[in-house]
Amino acid sequence: MRILLGITGGIAAYKAANLIRAFGELGHEVEVVPTQNALRFVGLPTLESLSGNKIDIDMYHDVSEVRHVELGTQADLIVIAPATASFMARLAAGIADDLLLNAILASNAPIVICPAMHTGMWLNAATQQNVETLSSRGIRVMPPAAGRLTGKDSGAGRLPETQDILEFIFKEQRLSGKSVTVTAGGTREPIDAVRFIGNASSGQMGVALATAALDQGASVTLIACNLEIPTPKGVTVVEAGTVVELQVAMDRKTDVLIMAAAVSDFRVAEPHAGKLSRSAGMTLKLVPTEDLVAGFAKKYPETLTIGFALSESAGEELIEVAREKLRLKGICVVIGNSLSALNSSETQVQYVTQKESTYFHGPKRLVAQSIITKISEAL
Numbered sequence: 001m002r003i004l005l006g007i008t009g010g011i012a013a014y015k016a017a018n019l020i021r022a023f024g025e026l027g028h029e030v031e032v033v034p035t036q037n038a039l040r041f042v043g044l045p046t047l048e049s050l051s052g053n054k055i056d057i058d059m060y061h062d063v064s065e066v067r068h069v070e071l072g073t074q075a076d077l078i079v080i081a082p083a084t085a086s087f088m089a090r091l092a093a094g095i096a097d098d099l100l101l102n103a104i105l106a107s108n109a110p111i112v113i114c115p116a117m118h119t120g121m122w123l124n125a126a127t128q129q130n131v132e133t134l135s136s137r138g139i140r141v142m143p144p145a146a147g148r149l150t151g152k153d154s155g156a157g158r159l160p161e162t163q164d165i166l167e168f169i170f171k172e173q174r175l176s177g178k179s180v181t182v183t184a185g186g187t188r189e190p191i192d193a194v195r196f197i198g199n200a201s202s203g204q205m206g207v208a209l210a211t212a213a214l215d216q217g218a219s220v221t222l223i224a225c226n227l228e229i230p231t232p233k234g235v236t237v238v239e240a241g242t243v244v245e246l247q248v249a250m251d252r253k254t255d256v257l258i259m260a261a262a263v264s265d266f267r268v269a270e271p272h273a274g275k276l277s278r279s280a281g282m283t284l285k286l287v288p289t290e291d292l293v294a295g296f297a298k299k300y301p302e303t304l305t306i307g308f309a310l311s312e313s314a315g316e317e318l319i320e321v322a323r324e325k326l327r328l329k330g331i332c333v334v335i336g337n338s339l340s341a342l343n344s345s346e347t348q349v350q351y352v353t354q355k356e357s358t359y360f361h362g363p364k365r366l367v368a369q370s371i372i373t374k375i376s377e378a379l
């Protein structure tokens, strides 16, 4: 995977050199972005030679390449080690005043932060509140180790050993060795050569689920139905425009299928080959499409198949709608969500099985992480 390693200006910045080497040995590509102050503690030649990449932290160089956006969007994982108190405060407040912070704000990648500082700074209420804010946004903050500090005193605040940082970053990969297929977006059924019957699904939830599964070490296939948003690096993308194309793309063995795409219930019986003109008038004959998720569950009973139910109901009523869908389709989990989730970055869902239901709400990225955790528990 492509790791963006941010290094900030603390005494432990020199230890990041070990981390660059370790990431490389594990087969990852490392893009190092130090802050201006980090370069007071560790030299560019060290960082460039170990990472094998040229480093230029001036955001206003090569402006035409918009490097901060490129760095952020191309990263599969962002690690900040060491992270200063100042850096965490700026990130918590969204202050994008250097290349590193701009790249982070532009990114959708999961973030791991390894704070290191004097015990007093670590325990300071401002720092602790910033840690809480960052954690509440889904950023993983590794607690610093305790021991001898820079001066003569000791306490919590040391950057943990490289091996411990690696374990923290990678150990929670609950889906390692598992294949996860996610469908995302909305199908389009042609009326003629230029028109179609579509829906308002943006695919954000499917992409967030694919990203969360990837973060947990799964091998992820994203079946993209007319997606107009970027897909995460590291997933295999298969394009499918219509219900039939989606059915073909889904016909595969997988440990988990998450059916997040909005699939048309109808298709036009006989789409027109050319472009229909206004003067011709038009009566469309629609025929029902196949129930893809039910068909899949029947063909691949060993797969943990997860469907979605979009409904105007909420609370207990939504749970009932989801349970009914569980029974009808013969699948293991139905995620009930409300119409307000369409085309929004926030959602509220009921994760429903025969035995239980769990409510999640918030940004789709965080809800997706919670759903993936539930799925990994169910496997």
Ligand SMILES: Cc1cc2nc3c(=O)[nH]c(=O)nc-3n(C[C@H](O)[C@H](O)[C@H](O)COP(=O)(O)O)c2cc1C
Pocket (backbone or CB within 6 Å): 007, 008, 009, 010, 011, 012, 035, 036, 037, 038, 083, 084, 085, 086, 087, 116, 117, 118, 121
């Ligand atoms: C010798 C020295 C050591 C420092 N060590 C740390 C440290 O370990 N952690 C920390 O949060 N700040 C430390 N600082 C303060 C940061 O360098 C300072 O807050 C700086 O503005 C951080 O910049 P940055 O976050 O943009 O890299 C240290 C400063 C000095 C002079």
